[in-house]
Amino acid sequence: MTLPSDSATADGASGSPRPRYLAETPATGGAGPLDPFFPPTAQTLGAAAMSEEAAAFVAGVLKKLSPSEEQRAGEFFYAWAQAKYGKFWRYADGLTALWAAATLLQPSSYLEIGVCRGRSAAVLGAARPQCAIYGFDLWIENYAGSPNPGPGFVRKELTAAGHEGDVVLESGDSRVILPAYLDQHPGLFFDVITVDGDKSVEGVAADYANALPRLKLGGIVITDDLSLFPELRPIWDDVIERDDRYVSWEFIDAGFGVAAAIRVRQ
Ligand SMILES: C[S@@+](CC[C@H](N)C(=O)[O-])C[C@H]1O[C@@H](n2cnc3c(N)ncnc32)[C@H](O)[C@@H]1O
Structure with missing residues (x-):
């Protein structure tokens, strides 16, 4: 049985809904001496997300997907930057952060709010x-x-990207369909979560509140477009930065801005 682990009310200081964490959250490791609980540090996640390998892998996946203007622009951007700055190029976005999370954690379950044409899901x-x-x-x-x-x-x-595992795709407003789906699947927890759907303050707050209690201990949450929608920054700060369950990293020098955090405590 899972019980709320803290006595926080459902509403934060801003009046937005807050995650209600569960007392018994499974972890990404810790099953025994050969499988210790040993999550990556935030800087490790960042280093992987900004690596040449990440950019090369993402560019390779984009080539396999159906063409769109955004995807062609992405391919061009990665190629141009590598050609101009070579081994010194450091850049991250939601796609390279996902490659980093997938490579460091070897996840078995991934939740994405805001799938669109499936670019980021395809990278994972x-x-x-x-x-x-x-x-x-x-x-x-x-x-x-x-x-x-x-x-x-x-x-x-x-x-086309080479994914072979199970795929569940639900249609509707994430504020409604995500909590309904999770209620029907009480034992479902995720190694990696991307919150990239509704870009309204209320929508993002609701998505964090609904999704984060299902992030495994040691799991990684990624949010995209932090620079593009600066009004969303206070929610990330409130829900993630000021919560010592998480250690976080972000890249906002260029592009749309991406932030990611690892849940390190119950
Ligand atoms: C930025 S795109 C997602 C991009 C995708 N993660 C990627 O990198 O390829 C945002 C998506 O969120 C969806 N969206 C917007 N508001 C939503 C809501 N309230 N509930 C569910 N999805 C929503 C849009 O239909 C759109 O497909």
Whole structure:
């Protein structure tokens, strides 16, 4: 049986909903002496996300996906930066952060809120083909100027990227469908979570509140677009930075800005 581990009310100081953590959260390791609980440090995660390997891997996955303007721009950006700055190039985004999380944790379950055309899920799926992928999206038409065809398209993209594991794709407002799905699956916890759906303050706060109690101890949460939507920064600070359950890293020098955190405490 799982019980709330703290007595915090459901609402934070800002009035937004807050995660209600569970007393018995499974961990990414710690089953015995040969499998110690040993999560990566935040700097390790950052180093991996900014590595040449991360950029090369992501560029390789993008080549396998159906062309879109955003994806072609991404491919060009990685190639141009590598050609101009070579081994000194340091850059991270949501995609390279996901490659880092997949490579360091070897996840078996991944939750993505905001799947769109499946680019980021494809990076995770290519890096860890057997990982089960759970995606939640409204599939808003022509999101950010690209067609957003929905689950059938995403499944094809995942297969093209080399993913072979289970895929669950749920359609609707994540504020409604995610808690409903999790209520139906009380034993489901995730090694990696990306929150990249609704970009409203209320929507992001609700997504953190619903998703984070299901992040395993030692698991990694990633959020994209921190520079693009500066109004979302206070929620990240409130829910992650000021909570000592987490150690965090971010890259905001260029691009849309990405932040990631590792849950290191119950
Ligand atoms: C930034 S895109 C996701 C990009 C994707 N993670 C990637 O890197 O390829 C945001 C997605 O969130 C979806 N979205 C927006 N508001 C939503 C909501 N309230 N519930 C579920 N999905 C939502 C949009 O339909 C869109 O597909």
